[in-house]
Amino acid sequence: MEKIAVIGAGSWGTALALVLADNGCDVNIWGRREEQMNEINEAHTNEKYLPGVSLPKALKGVTDLGEALANVKTVLLVVPTKAVRETMQLMIPHLSSNTTIIHASKGIEPTTHTRVSEMIWEEDEQTQTLAAVVALSGPSHAEEVATRQPTTVTVASENDTAAVLAQDLFMNQQFRVYTNPDLVGVEIGGALKNIIALVCGVTNGLGLGDNTKAAIMTRGLTEITRLGVKMGAKPLTFAGLTGLGDLIVTCTSVHSRNWRAGKMLGEGLSMDEVLSEMGMVVEGVRTTQAAYELSKKYEIEMPLTEALYSVLFEGIHPQDAAEALMGRVKKHEVEELYLPDSNDSLQ
Template identity: 65%
Template sequence: MEKISVFGAGSWGTALSYVLAQNGHDVLLWTHRAEQAEEINQHTNNRYLKNIKLPENLKATSDLKAAVNHSATFVIAVPTKAVREVCSAIKDELDKKALFVHVSKGIEPDSLKRISEMIREEVPPQLFEDVVVLSGPSHAEEVVLEQPTTVTAASENTASAEKVQDLFMNHYFRVYTNTDVIGVEIGGALKNIIALAVGITDGLGYGDNAKAALMTRGLAEIARLGVKMGATPLTFSGLTGVGDLIVTCTSPHSRNWRAGNMLGKGKTIDQVLEEMGMVVEGIRTTKAAHQLSEAYDVPMPITDALYAVLFEGVSTKDAVELLMGRMKKNEMEDLINLL
């Protein structure tokens, strides 16, 4: 048994706390809302995971200092936009080295930093043991039902990845390891963009042909950018690449797909966000990916089309027509360039 602190009591943070508690670990789940901590201590978190009874040994707190002092293993499960703020607050209470495990999927606009880079910037080296990325095709709603789920723990330090593998792995939650942190983070973040696009085409009433095209060509542009940034090409054929892309583009559990679906049906972005009531990471990531494509001079037509819809007022139908009307291209060029 190990002591573990989880920061962020949304659906994913709660689901991972569920897994860790079931594995016999002493888990303290932090939320900034005292009323939510009280509810979790009564073994439910109904806003995010309806009708799920949480393990009795899963405890929650709204006291950040208590969460920091509880352990030296921190699972960061907050939205991308809150990573810096939460890590900075953790740092101010920290007096020992800690292992940071991040499970969020996004890129910071303007700085264009991946989440592991953001954590390293906010936490000084003397308080920092390592950072591990836990990512893959995983809906919280299915994890807490103990349905088979497989993810990847990635770190440049294999021993750190294997430690996280040991903490989380059980009969329904299988964890692989990987050393390609860049590829795992890029795949996890950018698949949300493609899920938004797929949701839009579904909302417009297009069929499986359009969905298959977006997913396939979307994976090509994710890999194109990732490899240019230093990722290993094969990572995008794995769980955090095509695996995460499939689950996010094809499931009603996916916030990004649901948001895109509403956009395709004619709702404005403000209406979508109000109705969702939860963070839609793909919206913010679209801006960052658009900036990355320019910074690395990598063509990303699907990302560009979605950026035009979200930030430039282009209609969803016009964006689809622009994609379909692009210049002729040889499909194998992308595959050859990745080798």
């Protein structure tokens, strides 16, 4: 029986821990709040994050990080992007040598512009404890995974053996897992779709309809691909689960916290009011800042990202930002995106 530590007891961490427990793994899930861990152990629920879901009795909640990581060779890290470095620093003294970390966080660090896997490796640079880092991403709401509805995701790593390990750990009849060697593309697609979901939510809050949403999603995929290719991703990755697939599910569902946050912004709430109302991290906000900075660095056009940045960080009213987008100069729709040293292209 594989012993696994799940670090992060929010909705997504708990749902993935449930999948692992269903597959016969010995799972410790770590969280800071003793009350929450007691609820997992005694009531077998996590009502704040997954209301109405019964958790497997084999799932054990712990508040002691050393206990959670003892004799563990595989760790599932599911914390907000802004907490990755701090959590890694806490974990490293307790990690066994040659540990594999599978992360399911979606974001890019502002200023440094590092992806989650890069942050993990950087924090391990001095101890060199890790054997591999794997990213798990795809169109997957925690609420539906927890009720065992059919879901497909992708795992990506620079280490093929580690990717297959992750695939084997999570794969079952309800949770299908593909492998993809394009770690950059998988992480970029998972992070940037949150920006587009925020924009879709804003337009919904403004009272706009399906025509607008379709335009945003289509042009949003172009922006994601444009930046991803510049950062070294394979363009066709964005036509898959972690690009188009994740974009669809995040932009069209009330389960999406980024979409809900955008809707409240469009309805007139301030960002502080939105975050207070949500009670959970909205990854798309920080990712918008990072993507905006990257668009300037690489000198590429990302009009949807720029419009959202102006709303979030420059005080522009959402309606004014929408009007500015529609008033842009005329363009050709089809633009070829080439990956250096490859014949791959996306039109």
